[in-house]
Amino acid sequence: MKKKIISLLFAVTMVLGVGNVVFAHNDSGNEGWRFEEMLHLMKEMHPKMDQQDMKQMYQECHG
Structure with a gap:
């Protein structure tokens, strides 16, 4: 039992x-997180990347 x-x-x-x-x-x-909402976390994880590279990476990952 x-x-x-x-x-x-x-x-x-x-x-x-x-x-x-x-x-x-x-x-x-x-619709998920927007790039602006994720930017501060991305800057912490990728401190050497500039904002344009981060935006391109975000668009490649999230469409």
Whole structure:
């Protein structure tokens, strides 16, 4: 009986967890992050790149 309850709780947790990830990734009200929102993070990760190179990289990655 305990195994069935634990299995059921695990399955429910997995379904809800995966559902949340998919929902967060495909949020229809948000087109994703804009370049301006990501710029400060990109500057931290790529301090030697100028803004034009970062914009080109962003467009290549995000279309």
